[in-house]
Every structure is written in C-alpha cells, then in structure tokens.
Amino acid sequence: MIDNPFNLAAWFVDRHTAEGHGERVALITEAGALTYSQVAEQVNRAGTALRQRGVERGDRVLIILPDSADFVAAYFGAAKIGAVAVPCNPALREAEYAYLRQESQARVVIDQEMLRAGWLDGQSADLDPAATHRDDPAFWLWTSGSTGPPKAAIHRHGDWLYCCEGYARGVLGITEDDLTFSSSKLFHAYGLGNSLLFPFYAGAASILFPGRPQPKVILEMAQRFRPTLFFSVPTLYAGMLAETDAANPYRLDSVRLGVSAAEPLPADIARRWRERFGFELLDGVGSTEALHIYLSSGSEVPGYEVRLTEDGDLWVRGASVTPGYWNRPELNAARLVDGWFWTGDKFTVDADSRYLYSGRSDDMFRVSGQWVSPAEVESALIEHPAVLESAVAPYEDDNKLLKPKAFVVLKPGAASSDSLARELQEFVKSRVAPYKYPRRIEFLDELPKTSTGKIQRFKLRHERS
Secondary structure, eight states: OOOSSOOHHIIIIIHHHHTTOTTSEEEEETTEEEEHHHHHHHHHHHHHHHHHTTOOTTOEEEEOOOSSHHHHHHHHHHHHTTOEEEEOOTTOOHHHHHHHHHHHTOSEEEOHHHHHTTTTTTOOSOOOOOOOOTTSEEEEEEOOOTTSSOOEEEEETTHHHHHIIIIIITTSOOOTTOEEEESSOTTSHHHHIIIIIHHHHHTOEEEOOOSOOOHHHHHHHHHHHOOSEEEEOHHHHHHHHHHTSSOOOOOOTTOSEEEEOSSOOOHHHHHHHHHHHSSOEEEEEEOTTTOSEEEETTEEOTTEEEEEOTTOEEEEEETTSOSOBTTOHHHHHHHEETTEEEEEEEEEEOTTSOEEEEEETTTOEEETTEEEOHHHHHHHHTTSTTEEEEEEEEEEOTTSOEEEEEEEEEOTTOOOOHHHHHHHHHHHHTTSOGGGSOSEEEEOSSOOBOTTSOBOHHHHHHHOO
16 A cells, blocks of 8 residues: 555655665666756756646646656656646647647647757756645556547556556566666657656666667667666567577677567567577566556466456456546446456466467457457467568458458568468468468558557558458
8 A cells, every 4th residue: 555645756756866866877868877866856847847837736738758858857747746747659740739639638738849948947956746645647648549539548646656566576576776678668658667667666777769669779779778678569579580580790688588568479579589689578468558567478467457258358457557538438437347447358368377368359350150369360470480570350251251361571581472472371270270361461561550569450451451
C-alpha cells in the first residue's frame, strides 16, 4: 500500500536528491548527461512555468516532444503541480493534434515552439509538490486508435510504482547500476516505463534517443553507450538480425537482459538473437490500459492476475490498471468490470501453465469452421530463412468464405517469385495444421504499422483482401 499524500514526481525525482544521490547520472542525451539534481531543477522550473501559464490541479498538459530532457521536465513538472501530463506522438499531422487538443481540453501545449521561446528561462528551481493522492490522475496515455480515433487511458500517481515493483524489480531485477536503452519512445506506455520510470525507480540511468528507431542506428547506439537492459519490439529485433546476417560487427556484451513487447515475439527470432548476441529476450505482454507488462514469457508478473474465459479471452487485474477511459462511459462498462480489464487478446494455456498468445479477438477468423490465429501462421512464416516479417489476414474466396492470406516482407537479397510463394505455403503446412496455411501470398516492401511498431492487420484485411 502506498502512503498518502503521494506525488509521482516527488517519489521518482526528488527522492534521489533527498537521499543524497543527486550527483548520480540520470539521463544520457544527445546534449550530454544530466544528474538527478539537474533533472530535479528542470522539473521544478517546468512546474513553475506551467503555473505561471495558469495551469491548475487537474488541468491537462499536452506534451508534443521527442525523447529528451525537455520531455522529462514537462512530464514530471505537470505531475508535480497536480496537473495531468498527456504525452503525444511528436510525428503526427496537425489535424491529429487538433483532435487530441480538443479531446483532452488541454490548458497548455508544450511543443518545440514553446521550447524555442525559452519556456524555462528565468523560472524558479524551487517548487513544493502538490499534496496529491496515489489515486489522483497524474497522466493520460493514448491508445493506438487502430479501429477508431485515439482514446485516453487515465493513470494515477501511484500506478507506476506498482509497475516498477512488479516488473522492473520483480522480473528485470533492476538496480542503480543498470543503464537502460529502449527503441520505443516516451509517448508510449512501453517506452515510458523502459526509458524513464524504471531507471528512476532504481536510481539507474537511461539513454534517450530522439531519432527514428532504425535497426542500424539502434545497434550502433547500443554498441556505443553499452546499456545493461535493452528494450525493443519484434519488428526491430527482426530488422537488427537482418542487419547482421552477413557478418556481425556489433558487440552488445554489456546487455544482461533484453525485452520484447508490443507484438508477439516469434520463437525463431528469440533463438537467433540469443545465438548471435548472447542474451535472452523476454517476451512481454502488456497494454496501455494496464500501463506496462503483466505477462512475461508466459508467466504472470508479480502483482498481476490474469484469467481466461471459455472463449480464450484474456482479462487482467492489477493495481496499475486504468480506472477508465476519458469520456468513454460505454467502453468503460464493457471493458472494465470489478477491477478486471478485458485485453482484447486471446490466449491458451500449455501443459506448463504458461499463457500462449493466440491473437487479437478481432484478428481471429474461422476457416472450415475452425479458428485461425494470424500470430501462429506468422510465427511459422518467419522461421523461413527468406522471410523478414509477415502479417496474416483473411480474404473472401469466390464462395465468400474466409481464407488466410499472408503479406510477406523478404530479407535483403531474397527475391519474390511464384515458386517462393509455393515454397512458403508448403513450409507453413509442415509446421501448423494444414487448414491454416495461407492460400494467397503477397510480397510487400513493408507492412503497415502504428507508430509503436504494431502491425495494422485491419489495413491489410480491409484494403488488400
């Protein structure tokens, strides 16, 4: 139980200086390293600047910034005065930002324009935290909005502490000696935990990279800065493996543990990664609504409970689960019941009591009266040496019956052909039940994805079937 009052910024930032660790490095950025004392000063200046702009307790503060010390100051600065930080993807279009501003009714928008105006110049570095309660709203996180406009999951001051104790400490064993590096960005729940809250929980350090996460760049950054905890997504892990297929010039021997999330991690990628780089990848299942990972490599993270319905739908319960979406009463009633959250994922349980991902509830489809999981077929395809990544979606045949179709991105040097398509079909048949094999295969240069790396199967299903 967290004692009250409890303020997110006071616990994760001010605590380190109060305990005499202010000179420990907290952030490594393109502009240089910052200590916990320096971060605390910037957070206080940000909170003061927001108050001067009329921001009051409970007001929303839209943050449209790349991964940087400025983002950290804005996020914690808003929370410290009792306002609500609302991080946004900095790569959206203006029309999308207009929607987010309207939906959040933000009092202030912190973006590059505000930074250029010197919003922290001359602001006081002294700021007492608001006497917030652990259950007071502290920040919102937007869902991907893959089937509609984004909606905001509300999170509270105490939520991150529950995540950190369950996953960062209970699974990763994070300590003050760790250095984290994540390809996923701070505007997303996965990246926000990896790059900010987890290291600040332990008094560790984090590498912040504002650029686009491309395989070669991520490998070069990891080799240069030598993190001990490495976080990415299956698409990028596959891309990094492809980057090193001919020869492996990258040394990641500083990394003691890697984590994959946002999409299921194919077993072949995990195996190849371990053989090439020498450390394990944990396959994490989480959600924006639960804030971070609640299943790690098929097992419950400490502090979380999961249960399956007869249809295989996964529900999760834990102290960090959102109390609700902003302005979505009907959705709240359907997806949040007695502390349990309906994830929208389907799972099975194996003989070792491990939870195995079967696909999204809206991705599953029947073929010849039997269920097909796109994730299962995709995992089979990616074991083929020519395949970099794949996505499976249903199409209607001449009889208006659903059949699987695979969209395949090949590795560099592999050429698409009818013979390769037939080879892939036989390859899948040898690994899964024959009725699941893709009746059609289309080769693409890239798959449609969200900004966080999730494959948008609905686009393939609706636009290319």
